[in-house]
Amino acid sequence: MSWFEDSIMARKAVAKGEARAEASLTEAQQGKYHYVYSAAIPPVLRIDPGTVLTCETHDAFEGAITSESDKPTEKLNFPFLNPQNGPVWINGAEKGDTIAVHIDSIVPRGSQPRGTTVIMPEFGGLVPTADTALLTAPLPERVRKLHVTAEEGTVWNDRITLPYEPFIGTIGTAPQIEAISSLVPDYYGGNMDLPDVAPGAVIYLPVQTEGGFLFLGDCHAAQGDGELCGVAIEHPTVTTVRVDLIKGWTIKTPRLxxxxxxxxxxxxxxxxxxxxxxxxxxxxxxxxxxxxxxxxxxxxxxxxxxxxxxxxxxxxxxxxxxxxxxxxxxxx
Amino acid sequence: MSWFEDSIMARKAVAKGEARAEASLTEAQQGKYHYVYSAAIPPVLRIDPGTVLTCETHDAFEGAITSESDKPTEKLNFPFLNPQNGPVWINGAEKGDTIAVHIDSIVPRGSQPRGTTVIMPEFGGLVPTADTALLTAPLPERVRKLHVTAEEGTVWNDRITLPYEPFIGTIGTAPQIEAISSLVPDYYGGNMDLPDVAPGAVIYLPVQTEGGFLFLGDCHAAQGDGELCGVAIEHPTVTTVRVDLIKGWTIKTPRLxxxxxxxxxxxxxxxxxxxxxxxxxxxxxxxxxxxxxxxxxxxxxxxxxxxxxxxxxxxxxxxxxxxxxxxxxxxx
Amino acid sequence: MSWFEDSIMARKAVAKGEARAEASLTEAQQGKYHYVYSAAIPPVLRIDPGTVLTCETHDAFEGAITSESDKPTEKLNFPFLNPQNGPVWINGAEKGDTIAVHIDSIVPRGSQPRGTTVIMPEFGGLVPTADTALLTAPLPERVRKLHVTAEEGTVWNDRITLPYEPFIGTIGTAPQIEAISSLVPDYYGGNMDLPDVAPGAVIYLPVQTEGGFLFLGDCHAAQGDGELCGVAIEHPTVTTVRVDLIKGWTIKTPRLxxxxxxxxxxxxxxxxxxxxxxxxxxxxxxxxxxxxxxxxxxxxxxxxxxxxxxxxxxxxxxxxxxxxxxxxxxxx
Amino acid sequence: MSWFEDSIMARKAVAKGEARAEASLTEAQQGKYHYVYSAAIPPVLRIDPGTVLTCETHDAFEGAITSESDKPTEKLNFPFLNPQNGPVWINGAEKGDTIAVHIDSIVPRGSQPRGTTVIMPEFGGLVPTADTALLTAPLPERVRKLHVTAEEGTVWNDRITLPYEPFIGTIGTAPQIEAISSLVPDYYGGNMDLPDVAPGAVIYLPVQTEGGFLFLGDCHAAQGDGELCGVAIEHPTVTTVRVDLIKGWTIKTPRLxxxxxxxxxxxxxxxxxxxxxxxxxxxxxxxxxxxxxxxxxxxxxxxxxxxxxxxxxxxxxxxxxxxxxxxxxxxx
Structure with missing residues (x-):
């Protein structure tokens, strides 16, 4: 891991990017998952820089879509979508600092078919939406439940299997005074759905308020550029990250x-x-x-x-x- | 007021658009002003439909800009901008209902020059901003402090006086689970800066959560279409509105x-x-x-x-x- | 017409905004109508500044839609849409000058029902288009043929009649080296569909090349802001304009x-x-x-x-x- | 070249993607270069499908920028920018067909330093432009003249050399009735500046009018995604392409x-x-x-x-x- 030794995380962070402690957020430890990025939520965990944190993440629908005959409009309850682990308080983090998160690994969990993608009304890149409101009718709802393993990937159909290229779809810190839906990406991170936030990478997140309040969730087993229909291969995971803190390095928006x-x-x-x-x-x-x-x-x-x-x-x-x-x- | 008798407010609202009670939010009664639209803030007041509510609103800078030699970047403390009166709990309001607000009057208050407009970095329609981030340098900061009266309007210079055409720049209900900056407009209202939200009009606001949580503030003495430099003639006011409730009339976004x-x-x-x-x-x-x-x-x-x-x-x-x-x- | 005496046209143009000559472009004189704004088309007419020009304009479909049972996709032949009168050579006009056009009058012509509006696939503000390409199906085609007179306006249905508020939808000069579809608006004018280009107004158009090459057409009997479905009340007219030339006054885009x-x-x-x-x-x-x-x-x-x-x-x-x-x- | 044998060009085109003839457009043969995509320009060459065409392309400034002390605003004469070779008439091409162009090779030509990139006013992705018109001042003009070879690439400075990754910045067919600036990309191709249009690829272009009228030029020695400042490593080249024709395969926009x-x-x-x-x-x-x-x-x-x-x-x-x-x- 020679490149990492030269990384900003390894050179500037409090714990030098080293693993010095361990913590976990299993479903039981997490308890209630969250749908907003907010510093008003009591931290579920407080950790020191240098902690390796293992999270049991839910899929974006918190497991509500279990069959290809499910109707998303019947099973989902907006705005209670995209459940997040956290918030995690980082000891020593203050406004103007930066949290460094090295993504150690993402492993699928849960019973098969554990991957889910859907078409639902008013969401997606090639359909009318709440933001691009048109008169034409929505597409019919459709659900795919897919077999996903780390070894083989996602079985799309008899002919096509997509390699397992997991990443964290939603990760960030809390805004200073706002509580923003976990469906939104912005300067603090959030629902960026950027495939580079993958195992082996370090993401740097700006601290807006004391403790930082790290949230994460929404891991994808595969995703194309743009997440075209709005729903990647959503799946529950065990996601392990190493969290560190860079004092006095101020960034406006996430870096990687x-x-x-x-x-x-x-x-x-x-x-x-x-x-x-x-x-x-x-x-x-x-x-x-x-x-x-x-x-x-x-x-x-x-x-x-x-x-x-x-x-x-x-x-x-x-x-x-x-x-x-x-x-x-x-x-x- | 014949058109009003035929208005949706007069015909559908609980109190028939009538003034049946009075309440006020003076600076003292309001106490702390707010910078987010949120149902997590304890209501400062609870009213019945049919209440005439008189608010002492602050200007968008809470009075921090007092002289043309002030520097906005020194006087202002982002995100503590655009202070709002409220939240006001409307008895009986539930998700799916609509609050109707008739704007009775807006009267300027405070010592002269009570009007303020400014140029500040990264804000405005014809400059690089946080959203349209460019490499070119910002404009120099500039502050105008202006004499504003209801009778004469805003004295821009020796030759130009703008008529007093006041309206409420920011008004809305709380989102269901989010807390959104009062600088943002969205489906629940907020910082719309729409000059039609003026005395004589009725604005209809969707209720997202029990009690509705009405906020308002940011009154402008005049504003062109687009609020081009980002700051209208901001001024403190006494704003009087009649608040009513329409049960079971569900709207997705504000109507007027x-x-x-x-x-x-x-x-x-x-x-x-x-x-x-x-x-x-x-x-x-x-x-x-x-x-x-x-x-x-x-x-x-x-x-x-x-x-x-x-x-x-x-x-x-x-x-x-x-x-x-x-x-x-x-x-x- | 006192305001006009103080207009830029009256004060700066070669002919002082006066009517000093007359010319016309009847259908017969025009002959072939044009579908591009181009200086490569031989001028159909050469006029001096101060000429009152009377044009028989076609509707945007050149009269091809004659019945509410017509199918636009069958009757129309893209890109041969939005036929233009002209080009008119303005004697003395050079690159860097400005043509001033006072709109004297617009009068409907042709047999009733002479007004046309339609819904056609891939065109309009609330449907998928070539530019906002989506997966959802288009709206069904629909044609309205409407009775239009200058006195009564456009009869929409038994209850609604829209006042006759005519304007020139498409007017401009030729680009220097390009030939642009008359469906496009740009720096030289073209298909702006701006209701202020109405009788009583002066529009100023930048000259890109010697002679200016004035085109106009596409008159609307009424239009809302945005021309929402893409097709206003299209109708053939007799449009009379006074054309003048301002030497040495250089503008980048049209003014009015x-x-x-x-x-x-x-x-x-x-x-x-x-x-x-x-x-x-x-x-x-x-x-x-x-x-x-x-x-x-x-x-x-x-x-x-x-x-x-x-x-x-x-x-x-x-x-x-x-x-x-x-x-x-x-x-x- | 096994993949090519299975390509659409090899399987569907008239000449099966084979090289059956040769033609060239040296500077002398080309004569005047062109600044619009137009079927009104007499073809400089007529070729059969299966012709290997070798073009001497100019850089985007037709060589006008020769020194780092040049001022683009003094040397360049808008709209005479981005000179194109062609138009080439493809025998047999009719509206609804598709031209297939295999890019065989791109080789730099001309005396060193043959690479050019500049900053000029009102152009670029992070500055105010004609389309995103702002009040802030432009960046100062700047010119870089760079040593470019196929073997070593582009020498940016003592430390940084960019690999030679050439592609055709502007390539396309003529619109049916328009003449569009070679600075514009659209459905017919044109100034797409897409780095995938590189040696080894096949680009498919829709034929709008008889003969197709193929134009190309504007080759880049390197370019990042977005061509951020608006000017890649512009350089003159010898570009060799194999041109073929697919009858009856109709595409709306270019494919690759x-x-x-x-x-x-x-x-x-x-x-x-x-x-x-x-x-x-x-x-x-x-x-x-x-x-x-x-x-x-x-x-x-x-x-x-x-x-x-x-x-x-x-x-x-x-x-x-x-x-x-x-x-x-x-x-x-």
Whole structure:
């Protein structure tokens, strides 16, 4: 894990990115799951930086969809969707700090078929929605229940099996004074649905209030760019993350680092504004920590920047902008 | 007040739109003002339908900007902006009901110059913002403190005086489980900045949770379409509204009625989605309560619908779509 | 017509806004109508500034829809839609000049029912389109043929008659090197569908190339803001305009002046960009010709600017931003 | 080249994707380069399907920027930008057919430093533009002239060299009746700036009019997703393509095929509409040629679709949506 030794987490965080303690949030320990990102919810757990945290996450429907003959409109109860583990209080975290979360592993759990994707009215990228309200009729509801294993992936049909490429769909800290639905992504993280938030990566989340209040959930077994119909391969998991704290490193929006690249994450509408926000922050980062002149970074990213579309279906769209480590160099 | 007798409020609400009681929220009675729309805040007042409520509202900066030499970035403390009176519990209000608020009057209060508008970084319709993040430098901060009276209006300079055309910039109910910044407009109302929310009009607000939790504030002495630089003529007021309750009339987003027209209000991004949402709901309304076929309403609004742009600067843009009463007829 | 004497047209144009000659483009004189705005088309007419030009315009379908049982998909032949009169060469017009067009009158012509509006697939503001491509099915086609007179207006049904409020839907000059479909609005004018382009107003159009190449057509008997289903009350007319030329007054996008206000017109997507463009140009105009500081104009329009939505259905959306003459003063 | 034998070009095109003839467009043979996509321009060359065509392309500035001290605003003459080779008439091509272009190779030409990128006013993804018109000042102009070779790539500075990853920035057919600036991408191709249009790929272009009128130019030595500042590593090249014709295969917008995936290409604003258009067409394609049910394809792409952002700076944004061949199977 040589790249990790050179990561911002390993070099700047309180526990140096090391695993120094363990904690867990099983279903029983979690108790009630949550549907808002809020610092008004009493923390379910308090941990020190350097804690390895193992969470039993639910799927986005909290298991309510059990059969392909289920009707989402009958089984689901908006806004009680996308249940989150947490909040976890990080000892020492204050506004202006950053929480670093290394994703150690994601393993599917629960009885088969444990994967779920659905079509439901007013949700999705190619249908009328609450935000893009049109006169035309919705698509019929449809449910797929799918066999998912870490070894074989997701069995779509007799011919197609999708590799198991899990990631955390929703992760973030609490806003300072707001309580925002876990269906929304924004500056604090949340429902970004960005496939790069995967095992092996470190995500950096801005602390808005004392303790940080880490939430996570909504793990996907596979997802394409944009999460087109609005529902990836939702599945319950055991997700293990290492949580650390970087004091005094202030970021405006989530950032991510893995073996290959540095990424900034923007969530906004229209989609170009999400892309602008991501690239703008990447330039700010390259100037602050990598020694670039801002305009030089702007011109250089024109030649080598990469865009990853997270979601094009949530209340804000999410876009990651990245630069290869081989180009950017190493953060100071 | 003949049109009012035929209004939905007068015909459908519990108190028939009549003034049957009085209540007030002076600064002292209000105590702490609020910066989120939330049902987690204990109600400051509980009223029956038919109550005339008189509120001492603050300006959007809670009076922090007192001189043209003030720097907004030094005086303001984000996210503690746009202070709201309330929440007011409406006895009998349940999810699925609608609160009707007739705006009786808005009167300026406080010492002169009581009007304020400013330019501040990352906010406004023609500058880079947090949502439309660009590389170019912000405009210099600027503050205008302006003489405002109900009789003469706002004195802009020696040559230009703007008539006093007050309205409530921010009004709404609490979301069911979220606590949303009072800077945001959405399906429950909030920071719509729509000049039609003016004395003489009735605004209808969807109830998301028991008691409704009415908030209001952010009154403007004048505002153009779009609230272009992001800050209208902000001023403290005495605002008097009559609050009533319509049982079992469920609306998805705010609606408005005045002497001349029926209006639906959409808040979204991009702006076309706000317009789509407003027009979609107007068609739904025309079909449900005025006897139109939906497609006929769609074709008719093509010929006579009117669009009012509220804001083009807040986290969501707000658009009102309206149809003349002379065309739509009278709601059943 | 006192306001006109003080208009920019009357004060700056070559012929002082006076009627000094007459010309016409009857159907016979026009011959072939055109579907692109292009300087490659030989002018059908050459006129001096100060010419009163009377045009027999076709409706947007060139009369192809004659019965409510017609199917637009069978009768219409895309891209041969929105036929235009012209091009008219304006003697003396050079790139950087501006053509001023005073709209004298619009009178319906042709046999009844002469008004047409339709629903057709992939076009309209509340349906999936080529630009907002979705999976849901289109609305069924529908045609309305309507009785239209200048005196009574448009008879929608037994109960509803819409007043005759005619305007020119499509008017502009040729781009320098492009030939753009008459379905598109842009910097040179074109299919703006802005109801303020009505009798009594002056529209100013930027000259891109020698002779200017004025086109016009697509007159509407009535239209709501946004032209929601994409097709207003289309009708053939006799449209009379006075055409003049302002040498050396360079504008980037169309502007308009009437008795009450000055307006700039932006066409773009998303809609906020159309609004930004219109307001940005209005500020530029207020600074250049009315003595305002740009930032002061920005703050003032925040309080009194007005937005008119033209179309929300064409390949670019069109928005007019205006300021009252009583506030802006008189152009230098 | 086994994958190619199974390509749509090899299986469906008139010349089976084979090289049966040769032609060239050197600077001398081309003569005047073109700035619009138009069928009104006399073809510079007429070829049969199966012709290998070698073009000397100019850079986007036709070589006008020769030094880092040049000012783009002084050297460039809008709209005479982005010069195109062609138009090439394809014998037998009729409206409703599709032209298949296999990109054989792109080789840099011209004297060093032959690569150019610039910052110019009102153009770029993170600055105010003609479409996103703001009040803030533009960035200062800046020019980079860069050493580019096929072997080493682009030397950005002492530390950073970008690999040579060339592609065709602008390629397409003529619209039926329009003449559109070569700065614009749309349904016929044009200025898509999509890095997948690279050696080894086949791009499919819809024929709008007899002969097709193929244009190409604007080759980039490297480009990041979005072409952020608006100007990639522009450079003159020798570009060799094999051109073939597929009779009776009608596509609405450009498609692409390479060893790994099938891609559809959407150009629109806002960016979500470009993504919608691309995914919508991919679903249509999967249903028509690969045997998928449309809703199944929609749900499957939710799990495995990929988005490539071409440009976020041109008059329309361009997005490619793709599906792996290993998932989609082989086109019928």
């Amino acid at each position: 680092e893995n073996e290959r690249f540095y990424m900034t994450i923007g969530s906004s509408r229209p989609m170009e504004d999400a892309a602008r926000g991501a690239y703008r922050e990447l330039i700010r980062w390259m100037a602050a920590d990598f020694g670039f002149d801002e305009i030089d970074a702007y011109m250089l990213l024109t030649q080598c920047g990469r865009i990853r579309l997270g979601n094009m279906v949530d209340p804000k769209y999410t876009v990651g902008a990245s630069v290869l480590k081989s180009i950017a160099g190493t953060a100071r | 009625e005045n002497e001349r027209f029926y209006m639906t209000i959409g808040s979204s991004r991009p702006m076309e989605d706000a317009a789509r949402g407003a027009y979609r709901e107007l068609i739904r309304w025309m079909a449900a309560d005025f006897g139109f076929d939906e497609i006929d309403a769609y074709m008719l609004l093509t010929q006579c619908g009117r669009i009012r742009l509220g804001n083009m600067v807040d986290p969501k843009y707000t658009v009102g779509a309206s149809v003349l009463k002379s065309i739509a007829g009278t709601a059943r | 002046e009437n008795e009450r206000f000055y307006m700039t017109i932006g066409s773009s997507r998303p809609m906020e960009d159309a609004a930004r463009g219109a307001y940005r140009e209005l500020i530029r105009w207020m600074a250049a010709d009315f003595g305002f500081d740009e930032i002061d104009a920005y703050m003032l329009l925040t309080q009194c600017g007005r937005i008119r939505l033209g179309n929300m259905v064409d390949p670019k959306y069109t928005v007019g931003a205006s300021v009252l003459k009583s506030i802006a003063g008189t152009a230098r | 095929e390479n060893e790994r995936f099938y891609m559809t290409i959407g150009s629109s604003r806002p960016m979500e509409d470009a993504a919608r258009g691309a995914y919508r067409e991919l679903i249509r394609w999967m249903a028509a040629d690969f045997g998928f049910d449309e809703i199944d394809a929609y749900m499957l792409l939710t799990q495995c679709g990929r988005i490539r952002l071409g440009n976020m700076v041109d008059p329309k944004y361009t997005v490619g949506a793709s599906v792996l061949k290993s998932i989609a199977g082989t086109a019928r």
